[in-house]
Amino acid sequence: MTTATVDRKILPPPTERYTVLGWLYKNLFSTWYDALLTLGSATLLYLVFAPMISWAFTTAQWEVINANLRLLMIGQYPPSELWRIWACMYIAAIILGVSWGMWVRGMREAGIALIVAPFLFMLFPSLELNDRLNLGGIAFAALAGFFIGRARGKSLSRLTTLSWIVYFPLVIFLVRGLNEEKQFFGVVGSNFWGGLLLTFLLTVVGIVFSFPFGILLALGRQSSLTFVKMFCILFIEVIRGVPFITIIFMSQLVLPLFLPAGFTLDRVIRAMAGTVIFSAAYLAENVRGGLQAIPKGQFEAADALGLNSFQTMIYIILPQALRAVIPILVGQFIALFKDTSLVAIVGLYDLLGIARSLLAQPDFIGRQPEVYMFIAAIYWIFSYVMSYISQRLEVRMGVGER
Amino acid sequence: MTSHSSPTRSTRVSPFAFLRDERFLQVLSQIIFFLIIGVIAYWFTQNMLAALARQGMQLGYGFLTETAGFDIGEKMIEYSGENNFARALQVGLLNTLLVCVWGLFFATIIGLVVGVARLSTNFIVSRIAWVFIELMRNIPLLVLLVFLHGGIFLQLPRVREAIAIPGSIYLSNRGLTIPWFTLTPAFSIQVPELQGFNFSGGLTLSPEFSALLIGLSIYTGGFIAEIVRAGIQAISKGQTEAARALGFSWWQTLRLIILPQAMRVIIPPLTSQYLNLTKNSSLAVAIGYPDLLSISNTISNQTGRSIEMITIIMAIYLSLSLITSAILNWYNNKVRLVER
Numbered sequence: 001m002t003t004a005t006v007d008r009k010i011l012p013p014p015t016e017r018y019t020v021l022g023w024l025y026k027n028l029f030s031t032w033y034d035a036l037l038t039l040g041s042a043t044l045l046y047l048v049f050a051p052m053i054s055w056a057f058t059t060a061q062w063e064v065i066n067a068n069l070r071l072l073m074i075g076q077y078p079p080s081e082l083w084r085i086w087a088c089m090y091i092a093a094i095i096l097g098v099s100w101g102m103w104v105r106g107m108r109e110a111g112i113a114l115i116v117a118p119f120l121f122m123l124f125p126s127l128e129l130n131d132r133l134n135l136g137g138i139a140f141a142a143l144a145g146f147f148i149g150r151a152r153g154k155s156l157s158r159l160t161t162l163s164w165i166v167y168f169p170l171v172i173f174l175v176r177g178l179n180e181e182k183q184f185f186g187v188v189g190s191n192f193w194g195g196l197l198l199t200f201l202l203t204v205v206g207i208v209f210s211f212p213f214g215i216l217l218a219l220g221r222q223s224s225l226t227f228v229k230m231f232c233i234l235f236i237e238v239i240r241g242v243p244f245i246t247i248i249f250m251s252q253l254v255l256p257l258f259l260p261a262g263f264t265l266d267r268v269i270r271a272m273a274g275t276v277i278f279s280a281a282y283l284a285e286n287v288r289g290g291l292q293a294i295p296k297g298q299f300e301a302a303d304a305l306g307l308n309s310f311q312t313m314i315y316i317i318l319p320q321a322l323r324a325v326i327p328i329l330v331g332q333f334i335a336l337f338k339d340t341s342l343v344a345i346v347g348l349y350d351l352l353g354i355a356r357s358l359l360a361q362p363d364f365i366g367r368q369p370e371v372y373m374f375i376a377a378i379y380w381i382f383s384y385v386m387s388y389i390s391q392r393l394e395v396r397m398g399v400g401e402r
Numbered sequence: 403m404t405s406h407s408s409p410t411r412s413t414r415v416s417p418f419a420f421l422r423d424e425r426f427l428q429v430l431s432q433i434i435f436f437l438i439i440g441v442i443a444y445w446f447t448q449n450m451l452a453a454l455a456r457q458g459m460q461l462g463y464g465f466l467t468e469t470a471g472f473d474i475g476e477k478m479i480e481y482s483g484e485n486n487f488a489r490a491l492q493v494g495l496l497n498t499l500l501v502c503v504w505g506l507f508f509a510t511i512i513g514l515v516v517g518v519a520r521l522s523t524n525f526i527v528s529r530i531a532w533v534f535i536e537l538m539r540n541i542p543l544l545v546l547l548v549f550l551h552g553g554i555f556l557q558l559p560r561v562r563e564a565i566a567i568p569g570s571i572y573l574s575n576r577g578l579t580i581p582w583f584t585l586t587p588a589f590s591i592q593v594p595e596l597q598g599f600n601f602s603g604g605l606t607l608s609p610e611f612s613a614l615l616i617g618l619s620i621y622t623g624g625f626i627a628e629i630v631r632a633g634i635q636a637i638s639k640g641q642t643e644a645a646r647a648l649g650f651s652w653w654q655t656l657r658l659i660i661l662p663q664a665m666r667v668i669i670p671p672l673t674s675q676y677l678n679l680t681k682n683s684s685l686a687v688a689i690g691y692p693d694l695l696s697i698s699n700t701i702s703n704q705t706g707r708s709i710e711m712i713t714i715i716m717a718i719y720l721s722l723s724l725i726t727s728a729i730l731n732w733y734n735n736k737v738r739l740v741e742r
Contacts (some may be wrong), residue, residue, distance in 0.1 A: 028525055034523075037526075038527070042526060045529070170693070187437075242719045242723075243719055246684065246715055253708040254709055257450045257708075260452075276624050368549075368553040370550040372553045376541050387539075
């Protein structure tokens with residue numbers, strides 16, 4: 001009998017290496033129908049993209065974007081108070097930079113793309129000098145944050161998490177202002193909010209304010225109190241069963257009737273109320289998913305330690321449940337970011353609403369393709385970047401898995 | 403060792419002991435909750451009735467039998483301005499159902515094709531599918547719809563310069579003209595032909611309907627594609643290998659082995675996409691297709707009956723959602739793995 005040599009070093013299988021032709025053969029022309037598919041889809045690509053590219057560089061008149069860039073970004077927000085928007089962006093850049101330096105390993109390309117983005121934005125011809133300086137400043141703030149985060153490592157972890165939580169209410173505060181008399185830091189009424197700014201504010205308000213309601217609804221649905229439970233189920237299912245646009249109509253047309261005479265809310269606030277109600281129902285279902293994922297042993301252990309049901313929820317169950325649903329909440333934030341475009345139907349001037357009002361001006365008749373493509377690109381970039389980063393972070397940090 | 407002395411328990415019961423009784427607390431908290439909700443609802447109703455009284459109106463659905471007085475561009479049943487509001491709502495509901503049924507059909511096909519293409523070993527095919535999916539998933543549907551309607555369909559040339567697509571399909575500012583069948587006198591396919599200033603034969607879909615149908619189909623198709631991809635990837639690779647070892651072709655493997663099993667993973671998320679499509683069809687209101695919501699808006703602008711119309715609309719959409727999910731739950735039970 002021959003004995004096998006057991007001490008031979010086991011090598012991993014050789015990695016496949018291709019030449020260019022080899023790669024082409026493997027991926028594009030391995031069989032006859034593969035070759036057919038390749039040729040067919042290449043033709044399709046050509047037929048779709050060739051006219052589009054030639055349109056974009058010859059027929060299209062992009063001046064409409066350039067001339068109205070400020071309107072599309074911030075609507076009628078008073079220019080003298082513009083520093084508040086910049087402040088929000090600087091703070092976001094710093095926190096994002098620190099978080100990136102601290103938590104994100106790898107993803108070098110995405111990071112570079114994010115730093116380069118403000119510089120690309122500077123290329124818009126209609127921007128003024130101080131806009132460009134601020135954009136550059138934002139990029140440097142993000143970069144500085146990145147190096148701080150990387151140098152200080154995890155010691156800033158708690159502070160950074162806290163600043164993310166504080167950031168969103170702070171934005172609302174900064175944009176709205178404090179002082180009723182219009183001196184320093186006066187109130188900028190919500191009728192001045194517009195463009196991309198309004199889109200973001202609607203999303204942020206929708207998520208932040210729906211959080212407490214969503215959690216209460218989720219807990220109510222799990223409750224042993226029959227009446228509370230039925231109310232919560234009814235509320236959640238009705239809101240989820242009807243289109244968002246009907247809720248927006250309701251908040252615009254019916255909500256004012258519910259309030260006492262003489263008590264008026266302006267349109268933006270009413271739209272925000274609708275967004276919060278809508279978002280709360282969806283958030284409740286997501287949180288419920290997290291609650292159901294908590295093993296029963298956690299409740300029993302809390303009982304055994306003598307915690308009452310309120311303490312069990314606050315200290316034991318909710319922290320775990322919320323942690324488990326973070327990825328879904330990010331997804332919901334992105335979905336809401338897209339869904340807020342519906343307020344344009346009731347005449348609010350969010351990104352889409354401003355675009356539609358621009359196109360109604362005689363100067364810009366027939367510029368629909370350019371304007372809609374531009375705002376579609378803005379929506380696309382923001383939601384793609386957010387979902388890309390959150391997916392990568394999920395995998396990397398094991399959020400939601402524990 | 404001394405034995406443990408059990409503490410003597412006082413037999414005196416505090417008169418307020420029931421305050422610590424869990425059953426009592428449950429009932430009490432429900433009563434409080436009920437009262438709070440009741441008070442808020444009462445307050446809202448009173449405010450609402452007062453507001454209506456100031457406008458000299460009363461709640462009620464009697465107005466539905468009044469003459470509508472407006473015309474509707476696209477209708478599947480007889481309707482004119484002399485019919486009543488209820489009839490107008492029926493026209494709208496049928497228009498909604500029409501776009502939903504076709505939308506579900508096309509979205510499913512697009513989703514299946516793109517989802518399978520996403521997993522293709524052919525590099526260019528899977529890349530195209532990826533671009534399509536990422537485009538659809540990251541643009542708001544409303545932006546897609548207004549782009550298709552205002553940015554493409556309304557910018558198309560007049561009928562005489564209509565863009566011809568192979569297969570006798572024409573694109574013009576009147577909309578999308580396609581070959582269509584006729585049953586009278588006998589079944590035959592009619593091919594559209596340009597005659598003078600219009601098409602004869604075939605079926606012309608309005609720009610609004612075309613934009614809505616295309617938008618809903620490709621948008622939902624992008625989401626369904628991701629679901630299909632995830633469903634197929636959930637089936638273990640051994641299934642494919644076993645099928646290939648048995649001599650099944652690629653197509654047979656997909657059709658007979660992979661998809662039937664993947665269906666079980668696909669159906670639940672697919673249900674919610676179908677529901678989304680049904681609800682999203684209400685965005686027709688933004689591009690002027692006379693669906694249920696836009697007709698109800700017209701009615702509520704004419705009559706000032708916004709509360710009544712909103713309740714009707716919500717009830718109808720809620721029932722549409724319930725019907726869709728009931729059908730899909732029935733189907734899900736049918737394809738479910740029967741465990742021994």
